[in-house]
Amino acid sequence: MRAIEPNEPPHVLAVVGTRPEVIKMAPVVRAIRERGRMRVTLVSTGQHRELLTRAFDDVGIQPDIALTLMTTNQTPSEFVSRCITALDEVMVQAKASVVLVQGDTSSAIAGAMAATWRSIPVGHVEAGLRSFNFQEPFPEEFHRRVVGVASQWHFTPTPESRDNLLREGVPMHRIFVTGNTIVDAVRQMDLSHPYENPALAALGEGRVALVTAHRRENHGAAMRDVARAVRRLIDAVPDLQVVFPLHPNPNVRGMFIETLGTTPRVLLTEPLAYRDLLKLMHRSTLILSDSGGLQEEAPSMGRPILILRERTERPEVVQVGAGILVGTDPDLIVKEALSILCDPVVYQRMVSGPNPFGDGRAGQHISEILESALIEEHDSSPVEMVI
Numbered sequence: 001m002r003a004i005e006p007n008e009p010p011h012v013l014a015v016v017g018t019r020p021e022v023i024k025m026a027p028v029v030r031a032i033r034e035r036g037r038m039r040v041t042l043v044s045t046g047q048h049r050e051l052l053t054r055a056f057d058d059v060g061i062q063p064d065i066a067l068t069l070m071t072t073n074q075t076p077s078e079f080v081s082r083c084i085t086a087l088d089e090v091m092v093q094a095k096a097s098v099v100l101v102q103g104d105t106s107s108a109i110a111g112a113m114a115a116t117w118r119s120i121p122v123g124h125v126e127a128g129l130r131s132f133n134f135q136e137p138f139p140e141e142f143h144r145r146v147v148g149v150a151s152q153w154h155f156t157p158t159p160e161s162r163d164n165l166l167r168e169g170v171p172m173h174r175i176f177v178t179g180n181t182i183v184d185a186v187r188q189m190d191l192s193h194p195y196e197n198p199a200l201a202a203l204g205e206g207r208v209a210l211v212t213a214h215r216r217e218n219h220g221a222a223m224r225d226v227a228r229a230v231r232r233l234i235d236a237v238p239d240l241q242v243v244f245p246l247h248p249n250p251n252v253r254g255m256f257i258e259t260l261g262t263t264p265r266v267l268l269t270e271p272l273a274y275r276d277l278l279k280l281m282h283r284s285t286l287i288l289s290d291s292g293g294l295q296e297e298a299p300s301m302g303r304p305i306l307i308l309r310e311r312t313e314r315p316e317v318v319q320v321g322a323g324i325l326v327g328t329d330p331d332l333i334v335k336e337a338l339s340i341l342c343d344p345v346v347y348q349r350m351v352s353g354p355n356p357f358g359d360g361r362a363g364q365h366i367s368e369i370l371e372s373a374l375i376e377e378h379d380s381s382p383v384e385m386v387i
Helices: 020-037 050-058 075-092 104-118 138-150 159-167 182-186 221-236 250-261 273-284 290-299 315-319 331-340 344-351 360-374
Strands: 011-016 039-044 099-101 121-127 153-156 176-177 208-214 240-245 266-270 286-287 303-309 323-325
Touching: 011 020, 011 075, 011 104, 020 039, 020 050, 020 099, 020 104, 020 121, 020 182, 020 290, 020 360, 039 075, 039 266, 050 176, 075 104, 099 104, 121 138, 121 221, 121 360, 153 159, 153 360, 159 176, 159 315, 159 331, 176 360, 182 290, 208 221, 208 273, 208 323, 221 240, 221 286, 221 331, 250 266, 273 290, 286 290, 286 331, 290 303, 290 315, 290 323, 303 315, 303 331, 315 323
Parallel strands: 011 039, 011 099, 099 121, 121 153, 153 176, 208 240, 208 286, 240 266, 286 303, 303 323
Antiparallel strands: none
């Protein structure tokens, strides 16, 4: 760790590159700035080039350093290579005391590796998630395991993610159960504004199902099965409207436009602003998604979710009864969706459980832990913090 000069506040370098990272890191950056005991520099790698500008606007912060590293048809290895080189230079110039990365993206693994090679300690926000299968999700499971090896501070969202790390041999005094910053982000977002997307404002009075699908392991036949399930639900529930924000990946969006573009009561949209997405979730009766973030946002918004995966690194959602793993089998998707939509007892049971992701103060908890370690020098104390 770089020695901190007398009277010099520790310098936290927070690295983000995708829309979910921006949303989930924003509460940490905001908390550090509000508390005023450390400096923080927010670095954007530009990994989600099309979505980042909007994401920063949505959360009300802007990057201090914007790297435009993503190029057309760039492979993950090419991006990570360029990202490590660029972040290495930023870290040296910034004289960072600690590097914060979030989640399991290419930007996160690049940030952790660059910091490690510069002997700068790493803090991992949303640590300890495990699917125990490198292919589901790919490559995120590999990324988060590598980041875990590099990290000095593991900020886990739940006790279960803490236990994953303990089984891997991470010392307890390096692990802090802080809750998930997505709860902070949801609570900090003002949903009183009108929809930005006029098509959402024009939705009728019937029930709404929000559907998203983009996971790499679901490309191809699995996504066609999701489309079949959507058509069957529309036929079975006359008052149901489906809103389907399309992922920017041309292969994903092209297939759904082809299979669902003319289906009545199915609205295909461009990616939504985060405020619009949360407002739509609040308006929805049911969510179907293979997104990791939506698995966290759904219980935070009190909405049931069908998880379009065979396994999840967020089993807490299933354990508290807020979500059901259905994969992409159309029969199972339709069966469980109809159960939720047609049986008020099932619906109420799914929306009345506790939120497993914390109290909405994860950003503040993380800031306090870093202050204790970097300023008050309590890092060596074997204390576990559970929120």
